[in-house]
Amino acid sequence: MPRTLFEKVWQPHIARTYGTRDLLTLDRVFLHDMTSLPAFETLREHNLPVANVARTLAVIDHTVATAPGRTEETYPVMAPTVRSFRREVTERGIPLIGLGDPAQGIVHVVAAEQGAVLPGMTAVCGDSHTCTNGALGAIAFGIGSTEIAHALAYQALWLPRPKTLRVTVNGVLDPRVSGKDIALAIISRFSTDGGTGCAVEYAGSAISALSVEERMTLCNLSIEFGSRIGLIAPDDAVFSYLEGRPRAPKGAAFDAAVTAWRGLASDDGARFDKEYSIDAGSIAPMVTWGTSPEDAIPVNGAVPELRDARDQSQRSRWERALAYANLQPGKPIQGTPIDVAFIGSCTNARLSDLRAAARIVDGRKVAATVRALVVPGSSSVKRQAEAEGLDRIFRNAGFEWHESACSLCAALGPDVVGRGKRCASTSNRNFENRQGPGSITHLMSPPMVAAAAVNGAITDVRTLA
Numbered sequence: 001m002p003r004t005l006f007e008k009v010w011q012p013h014i015a016r017t018y019g020t021r022d023l024l025t026l027d028r029v030f031l032h033d034m035t036s037l038p039a040f041e042t043l044r045e046h047n048l049p050v051a052n053v054a055r056t057l058a059v060i061d062h063t064v065a066t067a068p069g070r071t072e073e074t075y076p077v078m079a080p081t082v083r084s085f086r087r088e089v090t091e092r093g094i095p096l097i098g099l100g101d102p103a104q105g106i107v108h109v110v111a112a113e114q115g116a117v118l119p120g121m122t123a124v125c126g127d128s129h130t131c132t133n134g135a136l137g138a139i140a141f142g143i144g145s146t147e148i149a150h151a152l153a154y155q156a157l158w159l160p161r162p163k164t165l166r167v168t169v170n171g172v173l174d175p176r177v178s179g180k181d182i183a184l185a186i187i188s189r190f191s192t193d194g195g196t197g198c199a200v201e202y203a204g205s206a207i208s209a210l211s212v213e214e215r216m217t218l219c220n221l222s223i224e225f226g227s228r229i230g231l232i233a234p235d236d237a238v239f240s241y242l243e244g245r246p247r248a249p250k251g252a253a254f255d256a257a258v259t260a261w262r263g264l265a266s267d268d269g270a271r272f273d274k275e276y277s278i279d280a281g282s283i284a285p286m287v288t289w290g291t292s293p294e295d296a297i298p299v300n301g302a303v304p305e306l307r308d309a310r311d312q313s314q315r316s317r318w319e320r321a322l323a324y325a326n327l328q329p330g331k332p333i334q335g336t337p338i339d340v341a342f343i344g345s346c347t348n349a350r351l352s353d354l355r356a357a358a359r360i361v362d363g364r365k366v367a368a369t370v371r372a373l374v375v376p377g378s379s380s381v382k383r384q385a386e387a388e389g390l391d392r393i394f395r396n397a398g399f400e401w402h403e404s405a406c407s408l409c410a411a412l413g414p415d416v417v418g419r420g421k422r423c424a425s426t427s428n429r430n431f432e433n434r435q436g437p438g439s440i441t442h443l444m445s446p447p448m449v450a451a452a453a454v455n456g457a458i459t460d461v462r463t464l465a
């Protein structure tokens with residue numbers, strides 16, 4: 001029977017089945033400072049040890065400062081949480097990548113960078129954007145606090161088997177259109193519910209043509225599409241991305257792994273519960289106008305008219321979003337002035353993202369009305385960017401150059417956008433107050449944020465590139 005990529009990864013991890021639920025064994029459990037403490041509390045209450053510390057990895061990223069010179073103590077509000085997290089994981093012997101560690105960064109950036117997630121693996125973290133690493137051909141997904149405790153104690157979880165959805169993107173992308181634009185186009189077309197209950201596989205010629213880092217951006221937004229799991233069949237691009245990574249197999253073991261990984265693609269004739277498709281050539285640089293990722297429109301488009309809402313509930317949501325974002329229906333989105341430009345997050349702060357933004361920024365200046373900042377996705381991205389001189393390009397233009405963490409993406413540390421301020425952002429969520437109280441978010445790709453920063457307003461990057 002032909003099988004899907006999802007089935008090929010899920011099935012060998014089934015330890016037991018009960019009705020519609022499978023006990024799925026976990027190859028990796030990742031932890032971060034924001035969501036893990038209650039799980040440790042549960043372990044203590046039940047007197048349970050961590051099952052496999054070698055398969056567990058803790059990262060400090062969410063609640064910390066990013067200003068140069070920051071430490072785990074810099075943000076006093078969350079410093080006690082970070083301290084407790086550090087103590088809990090070190091007492092249990094779980095490897096920890098904290099601030100000051102050369103490998104530090106946002107957990108979903110670090111996991112791949114370290115080769116800690118590999119094709120065919122199952123991986124979980126108390127964080128919905130764990131789906132990012134499906135780009136390597138793994139089943140990676142976010143879990144809640146109760147599940148974290150279970151995952152730590154048993155290295156396995158009882159889960160309902162998701163349905164399968166394939167989104168096929170064929171055709172050729174405009175070179176100024178990226179993985180981020182594909183993701184926003186998919187979510188705007190099929191809604192934030194399009195992938196609900198499904199593991200989504202992205203396939204097609206436009207997906208194979210994406211760089212591995214762009215695939216991560218696409219898979220990152222799977223949760224915004226309603227799907228906890230997004231994955232892409234691993235290919236040579238993935239294998240060479242992983243070769244030589246600190247935790248990836250080495251030498252003959254790596255070659256043997258690649259041979260096995262080559263089998264991780266959906267078979268011809270494999271059956272999916274749902275199929276969507278979209279033409280790559282039709283995708284323009286995208287930007288969100290409202291408070292949901294599905295409120296994405298081509299940058300040369302207009303804010304929708306209320307009469308175009310599909311039903312009354314969307315109409316009411318749009319009304320509220322328009323009021324919150326202080327925008328008029330029917331007006332072009334281009335030219336909307338911005339106050340903050342943020343290049344960061346686990347969505348779009350890898351080296352290729354910084355390079356793409358720097359190409360737009362090079363030789364230009366950030367508009368006087370804009371606070372612009374780059375927060376690299378990891379310390380290693382930051383070092384590599386500095387070695388290439390990208391930091392100089394950004395700084396010369398007037399960007400701030402920060403230490404790695406989640407930062408403005410979710411404003412869980414000291415970085416905030418400011419009340420009533422409008423931010424062009426490379427992150428993945430734009431709900432009310434996401435980037436701090438009263439913040440207004442417009443999601444877009446790194447080159448689009450760069451274009452907005454220099455023009456002081458939402459801009460079609462194709463007019464600058």
Ligand SMILES: CC(C)[C@H](C(=O)O)[C@@H](O)C(=O)O
Nearest residue numbers: 034035126127128129142410
């Ligand atoms: C803090 C964490 C629970 C959260 C998530 O699960 O996604 C965060 O990373 C986010 O992006 O909102």
Ligand code: SF4
Nearest residue numbers: 129345346406409410
């Ligand atoms: S960068 Fe943003 S989306 Fe990613 S893990 Fe951090 S808070 Fe969540």
